[in-house]
Amino acid sequence: MIKTIKITSLIVYVLALAGLFGYVIIKGGETLVSTTKLEIYRDTDNGFLNKDSILAKLNSVQKTDSIEVNALKIRNMERELLKNPYVKNADVFTGINGEMIVNVREEKPLLRIFNKDSKGYYITKEGDILPLSNEYTARVFVVNGYINIPSVNGFSNINDTIYARTQLQGILKLAKLLSENEFLNAQINQIYLNSKNEFELIAEVGKCTVILGNLNNIDVKLRNLQAFYKQALLVEGLDKYKSINLKFDGQIVCAK
DSSP states (O other): OOHHHHHHHHHHHHHHHHHHHHHHHHHTTTTTTOOEEEEEEEEESSOOHHHHHHHHHHHHOOOOOOOOOGOOOOOHHHHHHHTTTTTTEEEEEOOOOEEEEEEEEEEEEEEEEEEETEEEEEETTOOEEOOOSOOOOOEEEEEEOOOOOOOSSSSTTTTSSTTTTTTTHHHHHHHHHHHHHHHHHHEEEEEEOOOTEEEEEEESSSSEEEEEESSSSHHHHHHHHHHHHHHHHHHTTTTSSSSEESSSSOOOOOOO
């Protein structure tokens, strides 16, 4: 008898708890949106996105003044935000006090590339192509020279068929290697493709040009470059050099 009473009491308790939980959900859904909390995540203070434009975009989907939380078109808002090429991820959800929380992750370009007609775009580490912005210029590797690249139509990636015969794969590989090397990343700010289809690196400071040639054995070439840089900086500095030629296997040919 005692065992039966305990089981019955437990069932009543569970049902009461479930009812209370359901009531909280229903009442919570009827809560009016109290405010919008927006956060833009990126590695720099400024960027391609700003809060005013994002809030305006959300407002174009649905005005949130005097609207209940359960009436929010959250998925529509996320889809609209993701139409912006500079938005990598967008999450919209609600808090326990009726606030609408919007978290946006901004795309991070690795390089800015221009063709010989000065038309270009950004490329991320993942190969995604972003248009240039009139509002913000990212501090990244600049790539220019005798580069043939098609124009961008909508969202695209360098792995798409339209870019198969371009130099973009090699350029991205080179930029990745430079960015992952803390020492060289601080020394180099520009990649140039000359008329002979040879890659050159332009230093951040000074007038020294590094001639890489093709990208065969590029890992070895960059290791040799780093070793030479460190030695030259210790002995006489880099200002004395006009060029450093690494295109010949196992050789470093310098011109002063």
